[in-house]
Amino acid sequence: MSLLRPYKRFGDKKNSPYFEEYLTKIYDWRDSVGLVDMVQEMHSIVVEVDESDRHAYIEELMIMTPYHYVKSFENKTFIYSLLEIGEKNPGFVIRSRKNHSDSRFISMNMLSPAAMTKPYTRYIGEVFRVSDIDELQKTLSGAGVEFTDEDQVSGGEVKFIRTVPSQYTWNTIAYIQYPKGKRQYYLEQNPEHIEDEAWIEKLQGIKNLQNELGIGDLIQPIDHLATRVLHQDREHAILELLKTTSYHYWGSYDIADQNSSTNVTRNSNKFEEYRSPAKVFTAANTPHYVDNIVHLPSPTEAFVRNYGKRMHHIAYSVADNTPGQDVDNVDKVVDALKNHDVEFLLKVIGSSEEGLKQIFSRTSKFSFLITEYVQRFNGFQGFFTKKNVAFLTKAAGEDSVLKSEGRVGEGDLSD
Ligand SMILES: [Fe+2]
Structure with a gap:
């Protein structure tokens, strides 16, 4: 069951006439x-890390997120580790290449x-569960969407396809189809990779x-996933996502x-949001070359x-306080993690009165991803507050500046 158009609009930023025109046209096309109805909830997310970082990254996720380790698998190209929260939340797949020379995205990473x-090391993308993958592939291919043959799975009861990078x-x-019942992953078709006891x-x-x-129950599933793009890519990134998903x-x-x-962007099917979290894009209002003028x-x-x-951060919800509590749950989470060597950018920002408190961790040295924690108070309905986002953007900017000053690309950037 999906939301009815027109979708309610929020926000104050104006888009181009092109965007508004093609937003309607894309909605018309996908409804036609x-x-x-074909693209259901977010089934999983996939992050690729160097094999030498895979264990350390999973250890980091064990303390910082609600994910628990399930099992590892391997095929001729990858070792996969599967992490889950529960049946109703996206799974978390971490994969490492057995042979560096197989890497297809090294060319993207070498540009920066x-x-x-x-x-x-790169966030790869999301996987969505679909009801009819053959029909979906036919529809999207017919509309110009390209797929990679690298990790297609077909023939068995699990089918899987992935687009080329945007x-x-x-x-x-990526899209996955499997018979009704327990959630399945395409990587489960591979032999188990035996980990050290x-x-x-x-x-x-x-x-x-x-x-x-005391933070295991406080850190909740993924709230949103935030990708950073260049100024000129903002509208295209949004429209392209709408063309290939149900968001x-x-x-x-x-x-x-x-x-x-x-x-x-948010899912248009009537799922609880924790089953298919929001996807966010952040972009500058003007391109870099006019910074000296702006x-x-x-x-x-x-x-x-x-x-x-690339993906910039993955945000996790923090449970709201119970009545009479004097320290907010997000502060409890951050204080506990700080005592165990997790570093954060600036401090927790926002307040219970404003409805929302948020913080960014430092960039993971294993995945290059930031972890955000976000607590909404008393059923706060808004997705975020502008003031908080301004502070968070500033904090992340200071982290980037630190990296620039450390002569990015020469030496250890781990922070
Ligand atoms: Fe965020």
């Missing part, structure tokens, strides 16, 4: 082919000074620690003093120049 320091985001969208026990120990710290455009907010905008910070453009177009 039944795309929203920070990204080239970890050329085999020109605008360098992310991919001591490491599995270590992961369990970290999960136990998360619970002992709709929710609105854009101008964060003028950070020369940036936050652009939100005289504003330009953290988003700086990030893309350093890291390339």
